[in-house]
Amino acid sequence: MHLLKGQKVEVTKGRNLAKLSLYFGWTARTAAMSIDAAGFILSDQNRCERDEDFIFYGNPYDRNGAVSHSLLESGDKEVIQISLSRLPESAAKIAFSVTIHEGEKHGFSMKDAADLYLRLVNAETGEELYRFEYGLDLSKETAIVAGELYRHNGEWKFNAIGSGFDGGLAALCTNFGLEIEETASEAAATVEEVVLSTIDLRKKIVQYTLTKKKLDHVAARVGIVLDITGSMQTLYKNGTVQEVVERILAVACKFDDNGSLDVWVYDNEFSRLPAVTERDIDQYVSNHILNNKSIHKFGRNNEPPVMEDVIRKYTVEEESEIPVFIIFINDGGVVKPIKKVIIEASIQPIFWQFVGIGESDFEVLKHLDTMEGRVVDNANFIHLNDIAAVSDESLYDQLLNEFPQWIKAAAEKRIIRK
Template identity: 75%
Template sequence: MEEPILSTIDLRKKTVKNALIKKEMVHVKARVGIVIDISGSMLPLYGNGTVQEVVERILAIACHFDDNASLDVWVYDQYFSRLPEATEKNFDTYVVDHILNNTNIHKFGMNNEPPVMEDVIHKYINEENSDLPVFIIFINDGGVVKSIKKVIANASVQPIFWQFVGIGYSDFKVLKNLDTMEGRVVDNANFIHLNDIRVVNDETLYDRLLNEFPSWIKEAKLKRIIR
């Protein structure tokens, strides 16, 4: 009997599961969100399908961690928008339907990260407080404002881990110094740099995205930030 041909999202879910097995995280539950830069320099990546593929690749992580198999989504430039959840039912045209064709979203302006970060915190801490940890993937293609450091430091007592992903060829000076930031209860943020995320295979991407989340979970439990 021939095995059924798996869809792209099913293949990616399988790759995520393998990564979680290696990291002894297969039974971990978490809420998952993605924050996507929509400043002017990101326009080509929305146009060529890169952002759509990123949503699908991150959704595969959410399908394992989140009981509802859904991915919370934000976009931001100098303003931010909290969008409908991405799921296996709507992901295939998510960027066109909910971002590019959404006239309520401010698009392709300047970047300003703290307001959207504060909204992420507000959603998970004030609106939907839970015992579950939160895993945020933050996609950015250029320099971030330095004041994100204060937001990250203040959020170190919250059950939120920030995984920043730099794409493109900026120097990402602020994000590169996240691991050495002082004044935090736990190290609650990590940064990886991918010049061209399209050429990074799923196995490598998931291994790098999930590299520091396990150690944060252990430390956050020791500090009683999460159960």
């Protein structure tokens, strides 16, 4: 049944319905725009009584195990699943929203989105109960309340709302009684505090990804190797590399007890840099790379020496069976001798996740999966043409896609502890 804006319908009355899934879909007209769905568990005062009642990718589960949020890889974009019997009596309704991430900051609004819909599905049978298509009457708004599930005479009903909000997610949170952190200028906050709050959000997304890939209990040492050849100059100077380091630091914080990310840079020479933590992430690239005169910069590619130094650090200087997860950022021109290094390193507790950025053909890296002569497959390659346009959820999902298989294979070969 297709719903019209403002229509209210029965959900549980006359049905044997215990679990409900709400599937969200949309089309973003530009790849740089990130759209997110969320749910607000509200009291009879129409407000979230606790921060934990705001369910989204950064907080995917409520405290009662009644509501969960998941990202989807094909078809529908996201789903919020509800176990109706687990909802406490204090939950009078659940409001569902769709927002553009930092829409005002980047100049995006709902006119840049199309084909917005919400499907209500019986989670146990797969039967689609209702479909609500909305948003055609919106333009400059950056957030939408798509609809709400609410109690009525002991049953649950759904209200198809489709109303827009200016101010994005922050405006919605305020509307539902959640306190939003003040801006740095309003609260006289330090830059460090602002950066930490961003990393905290990313750590939640990483944790969600680890849970999805069954890596919750895996400990790992994490390092990042950054290409600093001539073709990377623009990405260093426009802040892209700083942003990459910040995003990868969140992975290190969840994998490693000391919450630090080991860092290397290389062109035809290499440098091992001080590890970065949450406390010194701000301006790390400027302070430790761009303004560091001892680092050779913007030369040509030569990967084997820096890879050998990575191996030396983790297998000689700091020998351990705890696995190592290396994220290797490169924008093309990788030399063929890396194959020999990777093959020889396949007996070591190191997994190499290569990330190609830009428009190079990455001929060498594309053949990692078919490389012969290794004890285990210890390397993977993903290509992200514009890494800045890739959402955190997608980035972490792709980065951690093959690591679980390597963990299993390396444990079977006794390269790492089970």
